[in-house]
Amino acid sequence: MALDGKTAIVTGAAMGIGKAITEILLKNGAKVAVLDVNKVEGENLVKDLNKEYGADRALFLSCNVESDEEFKAAFQKAAEAFGAIDILCNNAGILNEEKWQDMISINLAGVIRGTYLALEHMRKTNGGGGGVIVNIASMAGLGPLLTCPVYTATKHGVIGFTRAVAAASAASNYGIRVNALCPSFVGTELFTTIEHKLGQFAHLKGAANQLVEKLGVLNTPEVAECILELVTDETKNGEAFMVRTEMKGYVPFPSLSSTDKP
Ligand SMILES: NC(=O)C1=CN([C@@H]2O[C@H](COP(=O)(O)OP(=O)(O)OC[C@H]3O[C@@H](n4cnc5c(N)ncnc54)[C@H](O)[C@@H]3O)[C@@H](O)[C@H]2O)C=CC1
Numbered sequence: 656m657a658l659d660g661k662t663a664i665v666t667g668a669a670m671g672i673g674k675a676i677t678e679i680l681l682k683n684g685a686k687v688a689v690l691d692v693n694k695v696e697g698e699n700l701v702k703d704l705n706k707e708y709g710a711d712r713a714l715f716l717s718c719n720v721e722s723d724e725e726f727k728a729a730f731q732k733a734a735e736a737f738g739a740i741d742i743l744c745n746n747a748g749i750l751n752e753e754k755w756q757d758m759i760s761i762n763l764a765g766v767i768r769g770t771y772l773a774l775e776h777m778r779k780t781n782g783g784g785g786g787v788i789v790n791i792a793s794m795a796g797l798g799p800l801l802t803c804p805v806y807t808a809t810k811h812g813v814i815g816f817t818r819a820v821a822a823a824s825a826a827s828n829y830g831i832r833v834n835a836l837c838p839s840f841v842g843t844e845l846f847t848t849i850e851h852k853l854g855q856f857a858h859l860k861g862a863a864n865q866l867v868e869k870l871g872v873l874n875t876p877e878v879a880e881c882i883l884e885l886v887t888d889e890t891k892n893g894e895a896f897m898v899r900t901e902m903k904g905y906v907p908f909p910s911l912s913s914t915d916k917p
């Protein structure tokens with residue numbers, strides 16, 4: 656899938672991984688709607704991006720992914736401004752074990768909300784042009800991260816949801832691929848502020864820090880490169896793509912008859 660002339664929505668795009676996703680999509684010719692709760696960061700970023708990549712290539716839309724109304728309105732505005740939506744990256748996420756209900760609401764329900772809105776806008780069986788959705792999970796979605804049980808649960812949920820929706824989309828001829836990205840540690844504000852957000856298992860942070868020492872920390876452009884692969888490679892649907900500093904690759908899962916096309 657070539658990105659020239661394509662349009663994308665990226666959630667949680669004002670900083671961190673979402674900002675890097677936005678930049679790589681713009682570099683490759685797409686227009687991008689930057690959705691975030693942080694208006695100041697988001698508006699400043701879009702001003703800079705439009706200077707660098709050309710007027711009106713990026714659009715800031717204030718949106719909390721926990722709100723059906725705000726998310727729906729943002730999709731509508733992006734579709735009106737760009738003509739149609741081809742790509743959605745559900746990236747917005749938090750890590751705060753003390754506010755675990757918020758994590759479920761943002762990390763899991765926010766991804767479901769965004770995906771279902773995108774299916775309505777993009778599916779070929781509803782007059783759309785098809786497209787691709789990438790959900791940002793984590794390596795914590797593949798194995799348990801003992802410092803963060805609820806974060807781990809949300810990311811396992813994202814991967815399960817992604818795989819089921821991908822199979823359902825293919826079986827329904829929607830023309831929409833859905834994949835998940837599973838990064839290891841990435842050097843963003845979420846990562847550098849974790850220590851104060853681990854809640855009742857904060858005493859286990861030594862073990863987590865040892866893992867960080869052993870595995871190292873990815874930078875955001877490295878993660879964005881992997882997202883570009885999931886967006887552009889039209890053979891990929893229902894995949895979980897893991898990325899660490901020293902290796903990356905597609906996760907093998909056991910095959911179940913329930914994901915076969917009826
Ligand atoms: N940093 C890391 O080590 C890793 C992060 N991830 C995932 O990557 C995604 C992005 O994380 P980072 O860039 O590290 O975080 P970050 O904290 O640097 O940036 C997150 C962005 O999302 C926005 N945001 C937060 N809640 C929101 C909401 N309710 N609605 C809309 N926007 C919201 C924030 O304002 C911020 O701009 C998350 O889903 C995270 O779980 C996955 C693996 C590793």
Ligand SMILES: CCCCCC(=O)/C=C/[C@H]1C=CC(=O)[C@@H]1CCCCCCC(=O)O
Nearest residue numbers: 793794795802839840849850860863864899
């Ligand atoms: C006290 C600092 C270290 C704490 C690290 C931690 O508990 C959580 C890190 C997570 C931040 C966002 C994520 O998604 C990170 C988890 C990444 C999982 C890494 C698993 C290791 C691997 O097998 O690659």
